[in-house]
Amino acid sequence: MNEEALVSATELLTMEKEMCSYKSEVLPVDSTTNVSSRGKAALSPSLPYIKSFYKCLDNPVHPVKNPSGYIALCVAESKLDCKKVLAERLSRPSVGKQVFLDDDAYNYGDFRGLFKVRQVIAQFLEEFFLKKSASSDGIIDPNHICIGSGASSVLGHLFYALAERRDAVLIPAPYYNAFENDMKQIAGCVPIPVYMKDCTLGPTVEELEEAALQAEQQGLTVKILLITNPNNPLGVIYRPDTVLHAIEWARKRKMHSIVDELYALSIHD
Numbered sequence: 001m002n003e004e005a006l007v008s009a010t011e012l013l014t015m016e017k018e019m020c021s022y023k024s025e026v027l028p029v030d031s032t033t034n035v036s037s038r039g040k041a042a043l044s045p046s047l048p049y050i051k052s053f054y055k056c057l058d059n060p061v062h063p064v065k066n067p068s069g070y071i072a073l074c075v076a077e078s079k080l081d082c083k084k085v086l087a088e089r090l091s092r093p094s095v096g097k098q099v100f101l102d103d104d105a106y107n108y109g110d111f112r113g114l115f116k117v118r119q120v121i122a123q124f125l126e127e128f129f130l131k132k133s134a135s136s137d138g139i140i141d142p143n144h145i146c147i148g149s150g151a152s153s154v155l156g157h158l159f160y161a162l163a164e165r166r167d168a169v170l171i172p173a174p175y176y177n178a179f180e181n182d183m184k185q186i187a188g189c190v191p192i193p194v195y196m197k198d199c200t201l202g203p204t205v206e207e208l209e210e211a212a213l214q215a216e217q218q219g220l221t222v223k224i225l226l227i228t229n230p231n232n233p234l235g236v237i238y239r240p241d242t243v244l245h246a247i248e249w250a251r252k253r254k255m256h257s258i259v260d261e262l263y264a265l266s267i268h269d
């Protein structure tokens with residue numbers, strides 16, 4: 001058995017141990033099943049909160065009909081009234097025609113996503129993230145945009161493409177718990193929390209360096225810095241120079257930076 005196979009076997013055993021407390025209640029895995037060890041690991045979600053989440057789905061709270069039901073605080077879900085906004089917009093005759101009669105949408109095309117959609121995303125990013133006016137657009141090249149389905153799946157692809165198995169990913173703590181699943185499950189990366197003096201301000205270069213050195217002392221190669229801005233679970237937005245310094249630090253170390261901005265432009269009221 002080579003070293004990599006040994007490492008994966010150990011990792012799988014640890015994952016099995018972590019999961020066994022709720023595995024049978026979530027997705028029973030037949031011990032005689034013929035799927036691979038990777039398949040078995042995937043059948044047993046390693047999210048520590050999944051059991052509680054399903055419990056909430058089974059018994060959701062309702063102020064009148066079910067006041068003793070549960071509210072799922074373990075997931076950060078945007079409760080926009082999508083039906084009102086999306087259904088109304090998609091059923092407008094002009095939009096419906098544009099979306100459903102576009103030949104490009106039905107056939108193989110550019111695997112980064114439809115060019116027209118990437119163009120609109122580029123304009124959106126320029127307007128809302130770079131605060132550029134329509135006249136000064138063209139800064140973000142749509143060819144530098146790839147579209148994926150869901151943040152977890154995009155993150156999974158990035159970890160897989162940017163790191164080797166057993167490479168470390170630094171994440172300022174506290175962080176969204178499922179990141180661990182996203183990086184372990186397929187890419188086999190190792191999460192390393194970055195502890196901070198004041199986690200509401202984001203990581204300093206010194207704190208990042210300390211976490212990286214500790215990971216290296218464990219024999220790991222530190223390959224990726226993962227920042228969430230706005231932060232889940234804290235809800236804080238880091239100052240631009242905090243993010244910039246962190247990315248500059250990562251670049252100097254020849255690391256990749258991933259910035260998850262899932263909650264950008266969210267408004268809490």
Ligand SMILES: Cc1ncc(COP(=O)(O)O)c(C=O)c1O
Pocket residue numbers: 075076077150151152153176228232260262
């Ligand atoms: C910071 C962050 N990234 C990624 C995700 C996962 O997003 P998706 O449901 O699109 O996979 C979540 C979900 O709560 C999140 O909070």
